[in-house]
Amino acid sequence: MIFNFKLLEYSLSSLWRRKEKNIALIIVYALVIATLGSVLLLTHALKTEAVTTLTAAPEIVVQRTQGGRHELIPVTYAETIEGFPGVGKVIPRVWGYYYDSLVKANLTLIGIEGYQEQLELLEGRFPQSPDECVIGSGVAAAFGPQIGDLLVLEDSSKRRSEFRVTGVFHAASNLLTNDLVVLQEAALREFFAMPDGLATDLTVQVYNSREISTIAKKIAYFLPDSRPITREELLHTYDSLFNWRSGMMLAVFASALMAFLILAWDRATGISAEEKREIGILKALGWETSHVLGAKLREALLISLTAFIAGLLLAWLHVFVLGAPLLVPLLKGWSVLFPTFDLPRVVDLYQLTVLACVTILPYLACTLIPAWKAASSDPDDVMRG
Amino acid sequence: MNADIHNGGPLIRIDEVSKIYHHDKPDEVRALQNISLELFPGEVVALTGPSGSGKSTLLSLIGCMARPTSGTIYLQERRISRLPEAFLARIRRESFGFVFQQYHLLRDVSVLDNLMFPLYPAALPFMVMRERALALLEKFTLSNKQKTKVRQLSGGEQQRVALARALMADPPIIIADEPTAHLDAELSSELLGILTELHAEGRTIIIASHDPVVYRSPLISRRIALRHGNLVDENQAAGAEQ
Amino acid sequence: MKRSVVCLTILLAAAALLSSLLLSAHLHDQRYPEKWQDKRDLVAAVGITDLSLSSEARYTRHVTQADLFSAFQDFPAAFEHFPTGSMIPPRPFGYSGRVSFESNQQVRP
Numbered sequence: 001m002i003f004n005f006k007l008l009e010y011s012l013s014s015l016w017r018r019k020e021k022n023i024a025l026i027i028v029y030a031l032v033i034a035t036l037g038s039v040l041l042l043t044h045a046l047k048t049e050a051v052t053t054l055t056a057a058p059e060i061v062v063q064r065t066q067g068g069r070h071e072l073i074p075v076t077y078a079e080t081i082e083g084f085p086g087v088g089k090v091i092p093r094v095w096g097y098y099y100d101s102l103v104k105a106n107l108t109l110i111g112i113e114g115y116q117e118q119l120e121l122l123e124g125r126f127p128q129s130p131d132e133c134v135i136g137s138g139v140a141a142a143f144g145p146q147i148g149d150l151l152v153l154e155d156s157s158k159r160r161s162e163f164r165v166t167g168v169f170h171a172a173s174n175l176l177t178n179d180l181v182v183l184q185e186a187a188l189r190e191f192f193a194m195p196d197g198l199a200t201d202l203t204v205q206v207y208n209s210r211e212i213s214t215i216a217k218k219i220a221y222f223l224p225d226s227r228p229i230t231r232e233e234l235l236h237t238y239d240s241l242f243n244w245r246s247g248m249m250l251a252v253f254a255s256a257l258m259a260f261l262i263l264a265w266d267r268a269t270g271i272s273a274e275e276k277r278e279i280g281i282l283k284a285l286g287w288e289t290s291h292v293l294g295a296k297l298r299e300a301l302l303i304s305l306t307a308f309i310a311g312l313l314l315a316w317l318h319v320f321v322l323g324a325p326l327l328v329p330l331l332k333g334w335s336v337l338f339p340t341f342d343l344p345r346v347v348d349l350y351q352l353t354v355l356a357c358v359t360i361l362p363y364l365a366c367t368l369i370p371a372w373k374a375a376s377s378d379p380d381d382v383m384r385g
Numbered sequence: 386m387n388a389d390i391h392n393g394g395p396l397i398r399i400d401e402v403s404k405i406y407h408h409d410k411p412d413e414v415r416a417l418q419n420i421s422l423e424l425f426p427g428e429v430v431a432l433t434g435p436s437g438s439g440k441s442t443l444l445s446l447i448g449c450m451a452r453p454t455s456g457t458i459y460l461q462e463r464r465i466s467r468l469p470e471a472f473l474a475r476i477r478r479e480s481f482g483f484v485f486q487q488y489h490l491l492r493d494v495s496v497l498d499n500l501m502f503p504l505y506p507a508a509l510p511f512m513v514m515r516e517r518a519l520a521l522l523e524k525f526t527l528s529n530k531q532k533t534k535v536r537q538l539s540g541g542e543q544q545r546v547a548l549a550r551a552l553m554a555d556p557p558i559i560i561a562d563e564p565t566a567h568l569d570a571e572l573s574s575e576l577l578g579i580l581t582e583l584h585a586e587g588r589t590i591i592i593a594s595h596d597p598v599v600y601r602s603p604l605i606s607r608r609i610a611l612r613h614g615n616l617v618d619e620n621q622a623a624g625a626e627q
Numbered sequence: 628m629k630r631s632v633v634c635l636t637i638l639l640a641a642a643a644l645l646s647s648l649l650l651s652a653h654l655h656d657q658r659y660p661e662k663w664q665d666k667r668d669l670v671a672a673v674g675i676t677d678l679s680l681s682s683e684a685r686y687t688r689h690v691t692q693a694d695l696f697s698a699f700q701d702f703p704a705a706f707e708h709f710p711t712g713s714m715i716p717p718r719p720f721g722y723s724g725r726v727s728f729e730s731n732q733q734v735r736p
Contacts, residue, residue: 012630046680052663053666054670056667057670110674112674119672136679176669176678176679177673285483286474288474302638313648334683335681335683335711378452380451
């Protein structure tokens with residue numbers, strides 16, 4: 001134990017003697033870990049939010065496609081689907097998008113019918129009449145109305161429609177409701193000028209979750225122009241969307257990893273003449289190869305562990321405290337409405353362990369391997385250069 | 386001293402030792418050729434000869450800092466030249482105190498730490514090492530420089546630090562390579578005084594030097610001359626002048 | 628010895644802080660199930676199928692509902708208009724919801 005402390009003491013002395021270089025190294029290393037860690041923490045949190053909350057989404061959503069494009073679906077398709085065994089309610093849905101040219105924001109308008117219950121995440125109540133609406137907190141922030149105020153939307157014939165705000169979704173539900181405007185279905189039909197016999201899509205209730213894919217296959221067979229989207233497909237989309245192996249995350253991840261490999265390569269290409277001389281002196285004074293390597297290992301561990309811990313703490317601060325401001329532009333694009341993140345604080349320990357192995361172990365190897373040659377040579381050879 | 390001195394027989398025996406650098410390469414250098422030598426306990430031996438004669442190489446081989454290309458070296462009749470590295474490191478640590486020509490101190494490290502680092506592998510508590518180092522600094526009148534970085538010391542002070550470092554493990558054998566190379570006459574004389582004291586404590590001292598102040602000193606009990614890696618002269622030096 | 632003790636203390640304190648944050652996050656779900664239930668109730672009530680992230684295009688706003696052609700916009704070889712379209716693909720690669728079903732039954736409208 002005492003010997004371990006002595007080696008640590010020597011390692012600290014050695015690191016401190018080159019403090020400018022080592023501090024810069026720790027900073028760069030920590031920033032790389034912070035970038036990689038931020039990507040991992042953010043993607044995992046978003047994936048958890050999606051996969052955990054969307055388990056309550058409709059079991060099957062049936063769209064209609066024509067020429068490969070999405071078209072409105074006849075409401076009569078619901079009768080066909082309701083005839084399949086195992087199917088509960090089939091509800092036509094009316095929903096769509098609205099672009100406000102003044103605020104330059106895209107809103108999602110959803111029509112609901114007769115929902116009376118109170119929700120924890122809703123301040124106020126759902127619309128009970130055609131001229132009422134509930135809005136997400138992003139809409140409230142962008143357009144200004146609060147409960148009791150009017151939200152004014154212009155339909156396709158340039159007619160102004162006014163809806164009194166009866167409820168605002170809590171900010172805690174931002175990731176789900178930020179840009180939503182919920183109206184009564186009849187009011188939304190009129191707003192979109194959608195004929196009564198058509199709907200945007202159909203939601204299908206299935207009693208037994210193990211029969212969902214069977215019923216989806218039946219729907220696709222009996223209604224060939226339909227496109228059933230199962231809940232499993234929905235969840236899988238989000239599972240792979242925020243996977244660090246694809247899309248934006250891969251781009252950011254790969255760049256940070258490349259920066260790290262360059263750093264490690266710089267270490268691996270050899271130790272300085274001064275360090276070699278120092279190793280030779282220690283060997284001449286009676287240090288064994290294992291002692292020298294033990295000191296070098298402690299130096300490398302001190303740097304990599306300090307950088308890893310600092311990097312992950314920075315990533316935590318960036319994602320869970322500050323709301324990932326540096327990664328938000330990648331997800332936001334040109335969106336005007338973007339939710340403030342109230343991310344669940346969840347981590348995937350396996351991913352972080354892999355990150356530790358992928359960054360710490362190569363760094364240790366890149367430090368020890370060049371030192372090993374000097375440490376295992378005769379002191380006379382090392383000191384002669 | 387912590388070594389067991391074997392009375393009567395040679396302390397160090399060098400048997401037909403050669404050292405060739407860059408063997409079989411275009412820049413091959415034959416530093417030593419078939420040297421045979423015996424060194425006895427309590428001797429003060431001076432290795433003399435011009436630059437490139439092989440003095441430093443011979444000291445490195447004796448001090449287990451290099452291995453001979455051929456031949457054998459014995460320490461107290463134990464063959465040490467082909468021992469594994471870990472054993473050689475232990476012998477270097479416990480039996481030899483080396484004072485290098487360039488001092489080879491860690492220049493950005495304090496004097497105290499320079500003394501303590503060699504003993505780190507030894508199973509000694511930190512406080513014991515520190516006390517021993519402070520005692521040596523006091524002996525060499527360097528107590529007020531313990532926290533000073535070596536690069537801030539004068540040549541003479543660095544020499545004394547190097548010598549103090551060599552004594553940290555209380556070795557029975559001191560090896561000094563050109564110890565007066567960077568010293569003036571007064572400091573050289575002072576150094577010889579210290580070596581005389583160390584000899585009086587019963588240590589064996591081996592010095593390589595082409596400085597007449599050293600090899601003509603009454604301290605030297607034997608002079609060994611080298612030329613082009615060969616032994617050319619060996620005599621008892623007490624009272625004699627070359 | 629003081630240097631190594633100070634260094635180890637700082638490092639261990641930082642490691643303890645990180646470990647406690649990670650462990651508390653790992654155990655988070657078990658401690659607050661009602662938070663997820665409120666969100667699930669909301670999803671079921673409104674019929675939400677997607678997170679409200681990038682609202683710049685239909686196929687990035689409703690990723691799971693987007694058809695194959697929305698990303699192509701004007702013509703199949705069109706360059707991506709929207710920044711998040713290059714980040715968020717409309718459908719996960721390699722996953723197909725389409726199945727083949729052999730049957731002699733007639734199609735009923």
